Amino acid sequence: MTIAANLGYPRIGPHRELKFALEAFWAGTASEAELQATAVRLRTASRALQQGAGINHIPSGDFALYDHVLETAAALGTFSAEGEGPLPLASLFRLARGAGDTPALEMTKWFDTNYHYLVPRLSAGQRFHLAANPWADAVREGLAQHCRTRPVLLGPVSFLMLAKSADGTNPLALLPALLPAYAAALRGIAEAGAAWVQIDEPCLATDLPAGAAEAFETAYRSLAEAAPGLCLLLCTYFGGLRENLPLAFGLPVQGVHLDLVRDPGQLALALALARRDQTLSLGLVDGRNVWRTDLRAALNLAGRAAGHRLMVAPSCSLLHVPHGLRGETALDPALRRRLAFAEEKLGEVVALARALDEGEAAIAALLRESDAVAAERRAEAPPPALAPEPPPRTAYATRAALQQVRLNLPPLPTTTIGSFPQTAEIRATRAALARGTLDEAGYEAAMRGHIAEAVRWQEELGIDVPVHGEFERNDMAKYFGERLAGFAFTRNGWVQSYGSRCVAPPIIWRDVARPEPMTVRWSAYAQSLTGRPMKGMLTGPVTLLQWSFVRDDLPRETVCRQIAEAIRAEVLDLEAAGIPIVQIDEPAFREGLPLRATDRAGYLRWAVACFRLCSSGVRDETQIHTHMCYSEFADIIEAIAAMDADVISIETARSRMELLEAFTGFAWPSGIGPGVWDIHSPRIPSAAEMADLLRLALRHLPADRVWANPDCGLKTRGWGEVRPALENLVRAAEAVRAEL
Numbered sequence: 001m002t003i004a005a006n007l008g009y010p011r012i013g014p015h016r017e018l019k020f021a022l023e024a025f026w027a028g029t030a031s032e033a034e035l036q037a038t039a040v041r042l043r044t045a046s047r048a049l050q051q052g053a054g055i056n057h058i059p060s061g062d063f064a065l066y067d068h069v070l071e072t073a074a075a076l077g078t079f080s081a082e083g084e085g086p087l088p089l090a091s092l093f094r095l096a097r098g099a100g101d102t103p104a105l106e107m108t109k110w111f112d113t114n115y116h117y118l119v120p121r122l123s124a125g126q127r128f129h130l131a132a133n134p135w136a137d138a139v140r141e142g143l144a145q146h147c148r149t150r151p152v153l154l155g156p157v158s159f160l161m162l163a164k165s166a167d168g169t170n171p172l173a174l175l176p177a178l179l180p181a182y183a184a185a186l187r188g189i190a191e192a193g194a195a196w197v198q199i200d201e202p203c204l205a206t207d208l209p210a211g212a213a214e215a216f217e218t219a220y221r222s223l224a225e226a227a228p229g230l231c232l233l234l235c236t237y238f239g240g241l242r243e244n245l246p247l248a249f250g251l252p253v254q255g256v257h258l259d260l261v262r263d264p265g266q267l268a269l270a271l272a273l274a275r276r277d278q279t280l281s282l283g284l285v286d287g288r289n290v291w292r293t294d295l296r297a298a299l300n301l302a303g304r305a306a307g308h309r310l311m312v313a314p315s316c317s318l319l320h321v322p323h324g325l326r327g328e329t330a331l332d333p334a335l336r337r338r339l340a341f342a343e344e345k346l347g348e349v350v351a352l353a354r355a356l357d358e359g360e361a362a363i364a365a366l367l368r369e370s371d372a373v374a375a376e377r378r379a380e381a382p383p384p385a386l387a388p389e390p391p392p393r394t395a396y397a398t399r400a401a402l403q404q405v406r407l408n409l410p411p412l413p414t415t416t417i418g419s420f421p422q423t424a425e426i427r428a429t430r431a432a433l434a435r436g437t438l439d440e441a442g443y444e445a446a447m448r449g450h451i452a453e454a455v456r457w458q459e460e461l462g463i464d465v466p467v468h469g470e471f472e473r474n475d476m477a478k479y480f481g482e483r484l485a486g487f488a489f490t491r492n493g494w495v496q497s498y499g500s501r502c503v504a505p506p507i508i509w510r511d512v513a514r515p516e517p518m519t520v521r522w523s524a525y526a527q528s529l530t531g532r533p534m535k536g537m538l539t540g541p542v543t544l545l546q547w548s549f550v551r552d553d554l555p556r557e558t559v560c561r562q563i564a565e566a567i568r569a570e571v572l573d574l575e576a577a578g579i580p581i582v583q584i585d586e587p588a589f590r591e592g593l594p595l596r597a598t599d600r601a602g603y604l605r606w607a608v609a610c611f612r613l614c615s616s617g618v619r620d621e622t623q624i625h626t627h628m629c630y631s632e633f634a635d636i637i638e639a640i641a642a643m644d645a646d647v648i649s650i651e652t653a654r655s656r657m658e659l660l661e662a663f664t665g666f667a668w669p670s671g672i673g674p675g676v677w678d679i680h681s682p683r684i685p686s687a688a689e690m691a692d693l694l695r696l697a698l699r700h701l702p703a704d705r706v707w708a709n710p711d712c713g714l715k716t717r718g719w720g721e722v723r724p725a726l727e728n729l730v731r732a733a734e735a736v737r738a739e740l
Ligand SMILES: CN1c2c(nc(N)[nH]c2=O)NC[C@@H]1CNc1ccc(C(=O)N[C@@H](CCC(=O)N[C@@H](CCC(=O)N[C@@H](CCC(=O)O)C(=O)O)C(=O)O)C(=O)O)cc1
Pocket: 114, 422, 424, 427, 428, 430, 431, 473, 474, 475, 476, 477, 478, 497, 498, 500, 501, 502, 503, 504, 547, 587, 716
């Protein structure tokens, strides 16, 4: 019998219940017991939903209060001494969010997704022990409600590869210290009554560093011995295993899960490698996108595996898609019938498993529906021809001189990254507009009021390049999606980004175009209030692509070019409206980089070209900025330089300018704003601290090309932090300027 399996379910809740419970707990208005009760309710509901849908292997232990990597590290005793029990919740949240002088753990992107995990920092001598067994607890929680589940663990090799070394130790060297904790976890899971355990090793879909293959062999020998009665499913996703396929199938595991959406071609070799006693888990339903599965195409692929022991599953955890389509009644019906969110994807998995066992006739009606949608999509008109690539801008030195004549900025000019606090008042104003209790004119007036206040305050403070504050934007991707043709947006399509923070990615389903200017009236209004050069703020094409659900009937490059043409028109309109500086944010530029080195050059070529398409139409006197955060740039620094922006602002405060080495090593050609304030922490840095960071930056870069700015936008901070921190930033720039 083919097993219908799921690998992980969204945990934020269909109405973001976890978000609100967490934020109430942090605000002190709800107790720990209330938070845990919400968590139990959410887990119970998602188990029931999956059971009801007919899923045979329901994941458990896929839930996390903040982040599964952090909570795996905590359960394995990374942050506590042997003999100590589970990490108290307060300590867990301190690691996640920082407190007082304790900085939070570094947060970074989970592979090529918009989900962020917390990075455990490990050093030589790190000890591990099983401080808690959330996986066994999850199995028991399910069984108490008559639901046998398959617990999900992040595997030991990926856990170490995702961690960072605090002292130069290779984290893989810690494997012998780590394995006993995993072995104890597996024994506990078996005792709790699980038959299968899913061990996620997404790093198998990446280029493995030296020693990793041996680490997999050592680790899985040890895990297989730890709980001989337990079936191990080695779970991979986000790409094909390629040269790692023989390694994966050679491990002593009872099953291997493959992402056949990202790499259907790997099935052929997998079939040849799978041992007779091994179950193949076919990841046929796209866990990274919202499109309904073409059931016939999926069955054709799965049919090649006939004769093998099979599971059918989504390609990866459903964490990356919204909960369900139920409430999305406002979507264009032609789009809605093309969609499948998490709940609908469960139905597809079950249908595919059934068809494999009972034949296509068993799901005839579903197949007819799926065929009709596939035909409808194929019948869409071909995309319009793309404009030829425009010529590059004049040389940087020429335009920099002209820009300085126009802008007359001091050395170390001060600026911010764009957004100011999105306060409860602002969100409530927007919610009132959406509900219809406030009209457009009232909304416009309220936002203008916030802009006027922000501009006045920045002038008073002495910020050299002010911004309008992005108050009118719900989110830097969604705001543009709502204004561009070809995009659709959901009412409730929330996906967890980190902790309690969510995003509602727009859906790109038709050709992209810009019916009218999107930001010009706000920036022009802000510019009318000040003689200082106002910086216009746009989200770049690569980031809009990366943070949307993108149609899969065109190459991503083509969709990105369409977006870039729309943003180019906006840049030109901002320039025509008298905005002298335009920042095109590309925080997701790095996130879009393929996981495999051999695939990267192609991506970088078109991603850079799309950025240049946006930015290259302006006059020499117009200054183009870009901004990137959460990024490790050393390996793509040439491509970032090729974007040819006049100034780039980056996140460097937490790492004390570590990143700048990549920029100096490369002889960075233009302006750079290395962040001097870690905005992910509630800590307010002093002027002295920020001045020190600026001095550090000046060791790497010439003074006439360095800017003073925070790491990223300030939308998640409160005014109580923003006011004093920016005052300190201006004082820091003044102090260091005086030393030049
Ligand atoms: C820079 N980052 C971003 C990423 N991806 C994006 N798409 N956008 C980003 O900015 N990826 C990398 C990082 C991740 N960082 C963040 C930071 C902050 C958030 C965040 O704060 N998200 C908000 C939701 C933002 C939003 O869409 N707001 C809307 C709706 C707000 C809302 O919930 N309204 C309530 C009613 C409010 C009331 O009555 O007071 C409702 O609808 O029920 C808006 O402002 O209008 C969050 O709340 O989590 C995300 C990623």
